Amino acid sequence: xxxxxxxxxxxxxxxxxxxxxxxxxxxxxxxxxxxxxxxxxxxxxxxxxxxxxxxxxxxxxxxxxxxxxxxxxxxxxxxxxxxxxxxxxxxxxxxxxxxxxxxxxxxxxxxx
Amino acid sequence: xxxxxxxxxxxxxxxxxxxxxxxxxxxxxxxxxxxxxxxxxxxxxxxxxxxxxxxxxxxxxxxxxxxxxxxxxxxxxxxxxxxxxxxxxxxxxxxxxxxxxxxxxxxxxxxxxxxxxxx
Numbered sequence: 001x002x003x004x005x006x007x008x009x010x011x012x013x014x015x016x017x018x019x020x021x022x023x024x025x026x027x028x029x030x031x032x033x034x035x036x037x038x039x040x041x042x043x044x045x046x047x048x049x050x051x052x053x054x055x056x057x058x059x060x061x062x063x064x065x066x067x068x069x070x071x072x073x074x075x076x077x078x079x080x081x082x083x084x085x086x087x088x089x090x091x092x093x094x095x096x097x098x099x100x101x102x103x104x105x106x107x108x109x110x111x112x
Numbered sequence: 113x114x115x116x117x118x119x120x121x122x123x124x125x126x127x128x129x130x131x132x133x134x135x136x137x138x139x140x141x142x143x144x145x146x147x148x149x150x151x152x153x154x155x156x157x158x159x160x161x162x163x164x165x166x167x168x169x170x171x172x173x174x175x176x177x178x179x180x181x182x183x184x185x186x187x188x189x190x191x192x193x194x195x196x197x198x199x200x201x202x203x204x205x206x207x208x209x210x211x212x213x214x215x216x217x218x219x220x221x222x223x224x225x226x227x228x229x230x231x
Contacts, residue, residue, distance in 0.1 A: 037155075041224060041225075042116075042203060042222035042223055042224045042225055043203070043222050044222070045219040045221065087154075098143060098160070098207045098218070098219075099157050099160055099168050101157065102154045102155040102156070103154060104154045105154065
């Protein structure tokens with residue numbers, strides 16, 4: 001099965017950098033995704049890691065260590081609009097589709 | 113940018129009634145999914161669909177649930193006899209490919225969801 005842990009809430013200041021951690025235990029691993037979800041809206045794709053290391057995409061970066069079952073999402077130059085829930089999701093090594101198991105999400109609040 | 117569209121945005125129904133939630137996936141995508149999110153809880157996988165058949169389903173997706181692709185564009189989720197605990201936001205998603213194909217990192221694109229309230 002899958003077990004994914006993320007902090008429930010985080011608060012950061014506009015313009016700052018924040019790191020959201022995710023740890024996972026899985027019986028088979030084939031990729032980790034980060035999604036952003038504003039309240040009442042759909043999750044939107046942010047990043048994907050399947051190999052160890054850092055993937056950078058503008059203000060967002062994501063890191064993966066498969067041996068540690070660990071990932072983080074790094075958000076730089078925080079803006080008020082970044083206030084949202086950030087979902088870590090793991091894709092297991094089963095089936096042929098893109099079934100994802102989501103964590104409970106980290107609610108990020110960006111303050112002035 | 114192409115997007116997944118879902119209708120209706122809100123649906124209120126009485127316990128025991130049948131509901132059909134509708135989705136139009138992105139046109140060149142081959143894999144389709146339903147997820148649900150009970151208020152305040154995590155997004156949960158229900159079912160994936162490929163080549164006109166279910167490829168995987170979760171334990172939530174029991175005999176009360178069914179999916180169908182009635183034509184070349186729509187993808188529907190039917191709940192035959194709704195229960196109070198079916199109240200949730202239901203998200204449809206699609207992806208260009210699955211993990212066994214070359215573009216295996218193709219992410220899921222989610223629709224804006226249908227909020228189902230069972231009274």
